[in-house]
Structure formats: structure tokens, C-alpha cells
Amino acid sequence: MLNFAVIGTGWITDSFIESAHATGAWKLVGVYSRAQETASAFAAKHNATATYTTLDALGAAADVHAVYIASPNSLHFEQAKAMLSAGKHVILEKPATSTVAEYDQLHALARQKKAFLIEANRHLQERNFKVLRDSLGRLGPLYGASLNYAAYSSRYNKVLEGETPNIFSLEFSGGCLVDLGVYPIAAAVALFGVPKAQSYSPVFVKTGADGGGFVRLQYDGFAVDINQSKIYTSAAPSEVYGEKGTLIANGVTDIDSVVFLDARTKEKTQLAGEKAKLNLQEEAAEFARIIQEKDTKEKTRLEEMSRAVLCITEDLRKQNGIVFDVEKN
Amino acid sequence: MLNFAVIGTGWITDSFIESAHATGAWKLVGVYSRAQETASAFAAKHNATATYTTLDALGAAADVHAVYIASPNSLHFEQAKAMLSAGKHVILEKPATSTVAEYDQLHALARQKKAFLIEANRHLQERNFKVLRDSLGRLGPLYGASLNYAAYSSRYNKVLEGETPNIFSLEFSGGCLVDLGVYPIAAAVALFGVPKAQSYSPVFVKTGADGGGFVRLQYDGFAVDINQSKIYTSAAPSEVYGEKGTLIANGVTDIDSVVFLDARTKEKTQLAGEKAKLNLQEEAAEFARIIQEKDTKEKTRLEEMSRAVLCITEDLRKQNGIVFDVEKN
Numbered sequence: 001m002l003n004f005a006v007i008g009t010g011w012i013t014d015s016f017i018e019s020a021h022a023t024g025a026w027k028l029v030g031v032y033s034r035a036q037e038t039a040s041a042f043a044a045k046h047n048a049t050a051t052y053t054t055l056d057a058l059g060a061a062a063d064v065h066a067v068y069i070a071s072p073n074s075l076h077f078e079q080a081k082a083m084l085s086a087g088k089h090v091i092l093e094k095p096a097t098s099t100v101a102e103y104d105q106l107h108a109l110a111r112q113k114k115a116f117l118i119e120a121n122r123h124l125q126e127r128n129f130k131v132l133r134d135s136l137g138r139l140g141p142l143y144g145a146s147l148n149y150a151a152y153s154s155r156y157n158k159v160l161e162g163e164t165p166n167i168f169s170l171e172f173s174g175g176c177l178v179d180l181g182v183y184p185i186a187a188a189v190a191l192f193g194v195p196k197a198q199s200y201s202p203v204f205v206k207t208g209a210d211g212g213g214f215v216r217l218q219y220d221g222f223a224v225d226i227n228q229s230k231i232y233t234s235a236a237p238s239e240v241y242g243e244k245g246t247l248i249a250n251g252v253t254d255i256d257s258v259v260f261l262d263a264r265t266k267e268k269t270q271l272a273g274e275k276a277k278l279n280l281q282e283e284a285a286e287f288a289r290i291i292q293e294k295d296t297k298e299k300t301r302l303e304e305m306s307r308a309v310l311c312i313t314e315d316l317r318k319q320n321g322i323v324f325d326v327e328k329n
Numbered sequence: 330m331l332n333f334a335v336i337g338t339g340w341i342t343d344s345f346i347e348s349a350h351a352t353g354a355w356k357l358v359g360v361y362s363r364a365q366e367t368a369s370a371f372a373a374k375h376n377a378t379a380t381y382t383t384l385d386a387l388g389a390a391a392d393v394h395a396v397y398i399a400s401p402n403s404l405h406f407e408q409a410k411a412m413l414s415a416g417k418h419v420i421l422e423k424p425a426t427s428t429v430a431e432y433d434q435l436h437a438l439a440r441q442k443k444a445f446l447i448e449a450n451r452h453l454q455e456r457n458f459k460v461l462r463d464s465l466g467r468l469g470p471l472y473g474a475s476l477n478y479a480a481y482s483s484r485y486n487k488v489l490e491g492e493t494p495n496i497f498s499l500e501f502s503g504g505c506l507v508d509l510g511v512y513p514i515a516a517a518v519a520l521f522g523v524p525k526a527q528s529y530s531p532v533f534v535k536t537g538a539d540g541g542g543f544v545r546l547q548y549d550g551f552a553v554d555i556n557q558s559k560i561y562t563s564a565a566p567s568e569v570y571g572e573k574g575t576l577i578a579n580g581v582t583d584i585d586s587v588v589f590l591d592a593r594t595k596e597k598t599q600l601a602g603e604k605a606k607l608n609l610q611e612e613a614a615e616f617a618r619i620i621q622e623k624d625t626k627e628k629t630r631l632e633e634m635s636r637a638v639l640c641i642t643e644d645l646r647k648q649n650g651i652v653f654d655v656e657k658n
Contacts, residue, residue, distance in 0.1 A: 143532045143561050144542065150570075152592040160572070199528070201545060201552035203472045212570075213473065214545060214554040216530060223530035225543040225554060232472050232570035233590060235577050241479075241541075241561035243489070248564050261562060263481040 002288055003063050004091075005030030005052070007079050008070035009042040012093060016068050016120070017046050019280035025288035032058045032067075055079060059086030066291065068120075069093060072166045073173035074326055077102040080117065084109045089116040089291055094182050098173040098326045100310045107303060116291050116299055119306040121186050122283040128255035128272045132240070132247060133191055135271055138260055139242020144222040145191070147184035147238045147252050150212060150229035159205050167230070168207045173324040175209035177202070177313050181228040184238070186309045187252040188217050188224045191240070194308045195219050200316040205231060210322055217312070247271075254279055331617055332392050333420075334359030334381070336408050337399035338371040341422060345397050345449070346375050348609035354617035361387045361396075384408060388415030395620065397449075398422060401495045402502035403655055406431040409446065413438045418445040418620055423511050427502040427655045429639045436632060445620050445628055448635040450515050451612040457584035457601045461569070461576060462520055464600055467589055468571020473551040474520070476513035476567045476581050479541060479558035488534050496559070497536045502653040504538035506531070506642050510557040513567070515638045516581040517546050517553045520569070523637045524548050529645040534560060539651055546641070576600075583608055 004026055006013050020026035030050040033039035039051035052058040058067070059082055066089035069079050077097050080090045084106060096119040097103045110117035123129055136142070155165040166172040167179050177200065188195070195217035202210035212229025222241075227234055240247040246261045249272075258272040276282050290299050317323070333355055335342050349355035359379040362368035368380035381387040387396065388411055395418035398408050406426050409419045413435060425448040426432045439446035452458055465471070484494040495501040496508050506529065517524070524546035531539035541558025551570075556563055569576040575590045578601075587601040605611050619628050646652070 143540070143558070144530075146543075146556055146563065146565060154593075157593070199545075201473075201547060201554075203551055211472070214475075214552050216528075216543060216545065218530060222532055223543050225530075225556065227475055227554065229472070229570070231572070233575050233592060234475065234568055234570070235575070235590070236475060236565040236568065239563055239565065241558070241563070243560070246562050246564070261564070263562060264483075264486070 002026050002065050002291060003029040004066040004068055005032060005058055005061070005064045006068045006070070007032045008093070009033055009038055010070060013068065013070045015278070016070065016280050016284065019278040020284040022278050022281050023285040023288060025292070026284060030058065030061055030064055055082040059083060059088065064088060066091060073178060074098055074171065074324065077106065080106050081109060084113055084115050084117060087113050087115055091118050091120055091287055093120045094186070095173070095178040095313065096306050096310065098324050100307065100314050103307055103310050107307070118287050118290065118299065118302060120283055121302070121306070122280050123183055123253040124186060124190050124305070125283040125286045126253070126255055126275065126279070127282060128249070128258055128275055129187070129252070131271050131273065132249055132255065132258050135247055135258065135260060136191065136240065138244060139240060139247065140244040141242060142192070142222050143241040143243065145188065145224045145240040146227070146236070147187055147224060148227045148234050148236045149180050149183045149252055150227050150232060150234035152233045153230040156205070156211065156231050159207055162206070164207045168205055168209045168211070170208055170323065171325045173326060175322060176212045176228055176230045177210050177215070177316060177322070180230055181215060181226065182309055182313060184226040184228055184252045185215065185217070185312055186305060188226070189305050189308050192219055192224065195224070195312070198312050198316055200320055202320050202322070203231065210320070215316065331355050331394050331620060332358040333395040333397055334361060334387055334390065334393045335397045335399070336361045337422070338362055338367055339399060342397065342399045344607070345399065345609050345613065348607040349613040351607050351610050352614040352617060354621070355613060359387065359390055359393055384411040388412060388417065393417060395420060402507060403427055403500065403653065406435065409435050410438060413442055413444050413446060416442050416444055420447050420449055420616055422449045423515070424502070424507040424642065425635050425639065427653050429636065429643050432636055432639050436636070447616050447619065447628065447631060449612055450631070450635070451609050452512055452582040453515060453519050453634070454612040454615045455582070455584055455604065455608070456611060457578070457587055457604055458516070458581070460600050460602065461578055461584065461587050464576055464587065464589060465520065465569065467573060468569060468576065469573040470571060471521070471551050472570040472572065474517065474553045474567070474569040475565070476516055476553060477556045477563050477565050478509050478512045478581055479556050479561060479563035481562045482559040485534070485540065485560050488536055491535070493536045497534055497538045497540070499537055499652065500654045502655060504651060505541045505557055505559045506539050506544070506645060506651070509559055510544060510555065511638055511642060513555040513557055513581045514544065514546070514641055515634060517555070518634050518637050521548055521553065524553070524641070527641050527645055529649055531649050531651070532560065539649070544645065
């Protein structure tokens with residue numbers, strides 16, 4: 001059993017706790033929040049025994065083996081650094097850090113402390129994402145992919161009213177690319193490897209952050225096109241194209257349909273199995289396995305993907321003048 | 330009544346004749362083919378009275394007011410030039426010409442001869458395309474569009490077997506961009522005007538031509554992303570995004586569904602009417618009207634769109650080293 005604490009008390013943390021408990025491998029023992037009231041309320045909700053209002057206190061808690069961090073993006077680095085310094089394993093919500101430099105610092109620290117640092121790319125652990133990945137061989141030579149994650153966020157209403165929600169805030173290292181875009185970008189890296197080049201046509205919102213737009217990842221002989229947005233909704237599926245046919249998934253997360261469309265016969269074959277009831281359960285189970293079995297090979301593979309995605313988003317931001325406050329000093 | 334002759338005896342010419350006759354405005358009087366046998370068979374099939382095996386003979390036919398040209402792309406220029414020189418109106422299948430320079434020559438000749446030169450962008454004349462165009466105001470500020478025309482062509486089987494069908498031949502000015510890509514590109518120009526810049530990530534096939542890939546058209550503040558292919562199939566719809574919602578069409582041609590998806594209420598509204606039974610009928614009716622009413626304003630608007638699309642595809646070809654044989658001298 002892995003005892004864990006959480007930093008960040010939003011809905012995604014609720015989901016992770018529920019999913020982690022469902023695996024039988026994790027036990028929530030502590031809740032961190034700067035505000036005691038928030039920590040106590042969240043701990044009570046999830047039957048956690050301890051609360052912490054400083055990172056030092058959480059770091060000193062001997063019964064905490066790992067910490068799940070799902071705070072605003074810009075806070076990930078300092079919080080993860082404190083936890084790794086204290087020898088805790090860290091499960092870090094995406095995007096892991098604001099910059100590649102921050103990620104590299106955390107990575108070096110984790111190695112030094114022999115702690116595991118894992119970015120919570122939950123979609124890459126989904127059973128049906130693995131079905132998609134394992135079905136690429138059906139396509140023959142690859143001709144491209146169109147990956148989509150575009151859904152209007154109710155928080156965009158706030159932006160239109162003149163507010164700056166964290167997720168649309170450069171102060172909190174927000175914006176669509178690092179919030180939603182990382183799902184299809186990570187999917188592309190997991191499916192096809194690191195692209196040779198990338199470009200982005202962002203739509204900017206009033207806060208100065210990117211609200212969505214098209215990303216192109218260029219590979220040898222084909223490209224991956226990504227439509228990602230928090231300011232408009234797309235009904236398009238995600239597709240991978242090859243000489244022998246097309247793989248059509250309902251998306252790059254929460255996949256419940258992966259259809260192979262034969263180019264010549266036009267026959268359709270459903271390849272997906274039933275998806276997990278809790279959409280963070282697969283990652284919670286896998287991350288526990290990696291930590292408990294000390295599977296450094298798989299850990300390294302995930303780290304390389306995380307870093308590759310950060311390199312891509314950082315480059316795309318630089319190309320388009322999207323600068324986070326943490327980068328200004 | 331406009332008497333017309335046809336150059337090119339493929340299925341698209343069958344369709345145009347049937348559609349033209351259905352409008353009541355056109356009457357087929359002649360068929361051209363270099364081979365008398367082909368001309369005679371096609372004329373018999375469509376009850377045409379005359380056949381021609383030379384462009385000079387067709388040009389000299391006093392009862393022919395207009396000529397519909399649907400030959401391999403590389404032949405359009407010389408054939409249209411001969412017909413315009415003889416004072417005939419010309420309906421030219423897309424792509425009008427191999428190059429912008431050719432188009433400009435034909436355009437100058439048409440003006441000199443007071444003849445109409447109209448590219449058969451049939452989809453822009455569809456009732457439901459106009460519904461899509463006229464519904465853009467529902468979206469508020471525009472955030473982008475994703476336009477798709479990707480369908481596996483059975484002729485690609487021939488390419489894989491080592492043959493070079495016209496449509497995949499650089500000798501015949503073929504390739505996906507100028508064959509299928511022009512539909513979504515022309516749609517974008519009709520909906521949003523001329524883009525500031527464009528890029529293309531082609532997938533090349535064995536013949537050296539482009540088989541498909543992603544096109545990006547950059548506008549002020551948003552982009553249009555195009556997925557076009559003859560070597561793979563996409564099930565994705567075509568969509569236009571704005572602050573207030575998304576317009577979702579089943580495609581950019583043969584549109585029978587245009588749904589407005591409200592971003593906030595998620596309510597869907599079907600805006601499309603019934604589509605025409607014959608998919609070239611709307612263009613046949615409109616082109617007859619333009620010629621008969623001497624509607625030079627609309628003619629000029631269509632010419633400008635045709636030229637803009639050619640400028641875009643020529644630039645995209647140059648960026649990617651796609652050179653037609655006619656450009657090599």
C-alpha cells in the first residue's frame with residue numbers, strides 16, 4: 001500500500017483520490033492547503049487523517065510516501081521541488097512544469113533523492129488508448145493523424161466578462177496549449193515519437209493567453225494536425241491515417257470507440273473495449289505499479305515523453321510570444 | 330437557351346450535361362473528342378447533334394455559345410484558349426489552369442473577346458453552402474475553421490500497383506491539392522476572403538504527386554485548417570468556430586447538414602434545407618444566369634476567387650517542390 005497526500009483541492013483531486021482508492025494500491029493519508037479550513041474540509045470529505053498548511057510540515061510527515069500535486073500550473077515547480085527534496089514520490093498533474101528548465105531541475109532532484117517523478121498523463125494509460133496505439137500496425141505506411149480536443153470551457157464566460165481565471169492566466173502559466181493541447185500532443189508523442197518540427201496558430205483571448213487553435217507536428221513523410229481549444233467546441237473525432245485505412249477514435253481521452261475503417265472495402269471494425277469506470281484509475285494503478293516495482297525503465301520512458309511534450313509546447317509558445325510570468329525574470 | 334458543347338467525356342461531363350439540361354437553360358449541341366469514335370458514342374448517349382475532332386472545327390461552329398471543359402487539368406489551358414479565341418463562353422472544370430500565369434492569359438483573352446470564363450466551383454453555388462456562408466454571423470467573432478475533404482480514391486490502387494493515373498500525374502498537372510484541396514480552399518476564400526499566408530504538409534505518393542495532407546490558411550486572428558486527401562478517408566465534419574458557437578457541416582461539397590451548436594446552451598439547430606437532386610444543377614443554373622444577364626459583377630467576383638485559389642495552390646506547390654511538367658520549360 002502506498003500512502004499519499006494531495007496538494008490542490010479541486011475536482012481533479014477528488015477524481016484522483018477516488019480512482020486511487022479504487023485500485024486498492026493507494027491510501028490517502030494527508031491533505032495540504034495553505035488554508036487550514038480548506039485542508040480540514042477536504043480531509044473530512046475524503047477521510048484523510050492529517051492536514052498540512054506548510055510544505056515543510058508535509059515533507060516531514062514520515063507516513064507519506066507520495067504526493068499528488070494538482071495545483072495551478074505555476075505552483076507545480078516549487079511544490080514538487082519541496083516534496084522531492086523531502087524524498088517523497090511525486091505524481092504531478094499535467095502540465096508538469098511551466099518550462100523545460102524547471103522540469104530538468106525536478107528530474108535531477110528526483111534522481112538524486114531516488115524518488116519517482118511522474119506526470120499524470122492519464123490518457124496515455126487508458127486501456128483504449130493502448131488499443132489505438134497497438135492498432136497502428138493495421139494501417140501500413142502512415143499518412144498522418146488528426147487529433148482533437150476542443151471543448152468550450154464555461155470559465156471562458158468569465159474571460160468574456162473581464163475576469164482572468166487561472167487557466168487563462170499567464171501569471172499561473174495557463175492557456176489552452178498547456179492545459180488541453182498537451183493531451184493530443186502527448187498522444188502524438190506516444191504514438192509517433194518526437195516530431196521534427198512544430199507550429200501553432202493560436203487564437204488569443206483577452207487575458208493574453210491562448211484560447212485555442214491549430215497545432216501542426218511534422219514527422220518524416222507525414223504530419224499530425226491538432227485542433228485544441230477551450231473557447232470553441234469541435235464535434236470531430238481523432239483519426240490516424242495510413243495506406244490501408246483509418247483508425248477513428250472518439251477523442252484522445254476517455255476513449256470508448258476505436259474503429260478501423262478499411263480504405264478499400266470500407267468495412268468498419270470496432271476495436272475498443274469497455275473503458276474504465278473511473279477515468280484516472282488506469283494511471284493510478286500503473287503509477288503505483290511503477291513505484292512499487294521500481295520499474296525505472298517505464299519511468300524513464302514516461303519522463304522522456306513528458307520532457308518532449310514540454311519542449312514542444314515551450315517552442316510553440318516562443319514562436320508565438322506566449323510568455324509566462326515565471327519566465328520574465 | 331444557351332447552346333453548349335463539351336470537351337472531355339468522363340463522368341463529370343455526364344453529370345454536367347444532366348444538370349444543365351435539368352435547369353432548362355442549357356442545350357447540348359456538340360461533343361468534342363480527338364477520337365471520332367469517342368465523340369460519336371458520347372454524342373449518341375446524350376442526343377447531341379454534332380461531333381468535333383479538332384478545336385478549330387468546334388471553334389468554328391456558329392451554333393455553339395459556350396463550351397464546358399472537363400479534360401485532364403494540363404489540357405484546360407490550350408482548349409480554353411482556343412474556345413475563347415473563337416468567342417465562346419467557357420465553363421472550365423476546377424482547377425481552371427495549371428498556373429496563375431495561364432489563368433491570367435485566359436482572363437485577358439476572355440475580356441478581349443467579351444466572352445465569359447467561369448471556373449466550375451460547383452460547391453460554392455450549392456444552396457446549403459450559401460446557408461453556411463449566410464450563417465457565419467451567428468458565430469460572433471471568428472476563431473477558426475476546420476474544413477475537410479479526404480476520401481480514398483480507388484485510383485490510388487493503381488498508383489500502388491505502379492501506374493500513374495492522370496489525377497496523380499505531374500504531367501497532367503494532377504495531385505490532391507489541385508484536385509480535391511481546391512474545394513476546401515475555395516470554400517475558405519468564399520467564406521473568409523484571401524488568407525495572409527498558407528502552408529502545406531503534403532504526403533507524397535510514388536508518382537511524385539501529392540496524395541493528401543494538411544493545409545493551413547492564416548487569417549488575422551484565426552486560422553483555417555484543411556485536411557484533404559485522395560489516399561485516406563476522414564470521417565470528420567467541416568466546422569467553423571466562433572465565440573458564440575460552432576457551425577458543423579457534413580462537408581464542403583454536397584452539404585445536406587449545417588448545424589449550429591450553441592457554445593453556452595449546447596443546443597443544436599439544423600439550418601440546412603434540402604439539397605439539389607443533381608449536384609451540378611445549382612452551378613449550371615447560376616452560370617447560365619450570369620451569362621444571359623451579363624452579370625459582370627458576379628462574374629468578376631468568381632474570377633477573383635478562382636485566381637486567389639490558384640495563387641494559394643501555386644504557392645503551396647512551390648513551398649513543397651511540386652512542379653508540373655508544363656512549368657518545366
